[in-house]
Amino acid sequence: MATVEHCLxxxxxxxxxxxxxxxxxxxxxxxxxxxxxxxxxxxDSEVETSSAAEPGDSEPVSRPTPRHPSVQRIADNRNSSRSSGSSTPASSSSNSLSVESAASTPGSSGSYSPVGLHPRRTSQRGGEITESPLFVTWNTIEPSSQHPRSLRGCIGTFESLPIASGLASYALTSALQDHRFSPISLRELPTLEVSVTLLTDFEPCKDAMDWELGIHGLRISFYARNKRYGACYLPDVAVEQGWDKEETIVSLMRKAGWSGKKEKWTEVGDLKCVRFQGKAESAGWDEYKNWKEWVEKGGEGKN
Structure with a gap:
């Protein structure tokens, strides 16, 4: 799984x-x-005042909130009572993809701490992963806003890459080359949060419903009007948006650029689905800044 160190x-x-x-x-x-x-x-009692604890949990738990209000735009076109993300046509043969997703997967750690509050962080490097498909997501954090997080860039690859070079490359690509947004500037860094998702367990689906909410991400491709479309969502998107499987598929098709009637989604040609898993980790600028200042003051492990 992704770690705090990956985010830093x-x-x-x-x-x-x-x-x-x-x-x-x-x-x-x-x-x-x-x-x-x-x-x-x-x-521990001080920590728990910062977030609500669930019975039986050893750590404080905060309810995950939708991490990408931009995801809301798609469903707004379908249903004014729901929310979803921007539509981005993508070639199914492309290795680099942009994707709206939540940066924290509800099942990844059992809790989510607000940005800047990580009172019990530890190293998560048990079994070191050296190569993996991955996505890097940048969010703008606006705590006083009705939607405290907004997507600022998200691009990844389904090709297995060395973690070090892959993260370095896609951290920059998602921040500076996501065509939906202007490049992130130096002055914006204090407003950001980053999320890393390492992808695993790719499996072809028997049909469009052969996957589990909260467990699988989904990558689809299909034909419509003599054109092939493709798009993907990371595992946390559907759960955080409150979608069922059919709503997720339709939203994903909208994201790919399909504009047909939602009840006609089963009529597209050659619909193929691949499910995958991935647990995300996230960190905010304050956490990075505090750690970096400690290193620069002579903290251990710099060399």
């Missing part, structure tokens, strides 16, 4: 690029994070 590394790659400096390596980020004081001695 994405911030480091983007920050270094915008500041015209050399970034720390993923190994340097990981070793420094191992030594970084993470507030493990904080009083």
């Amino acid at each position: 590394y994405c911030f480091e790659a983007l920050s270094a690029s915008l500041e015209k400096r050399s970034p720390m390596s993923l190994y340097q980020v990981q070793t420094s994070w191992d030594s970084y004081p993470k507030g493990l001695d904080e009083d």
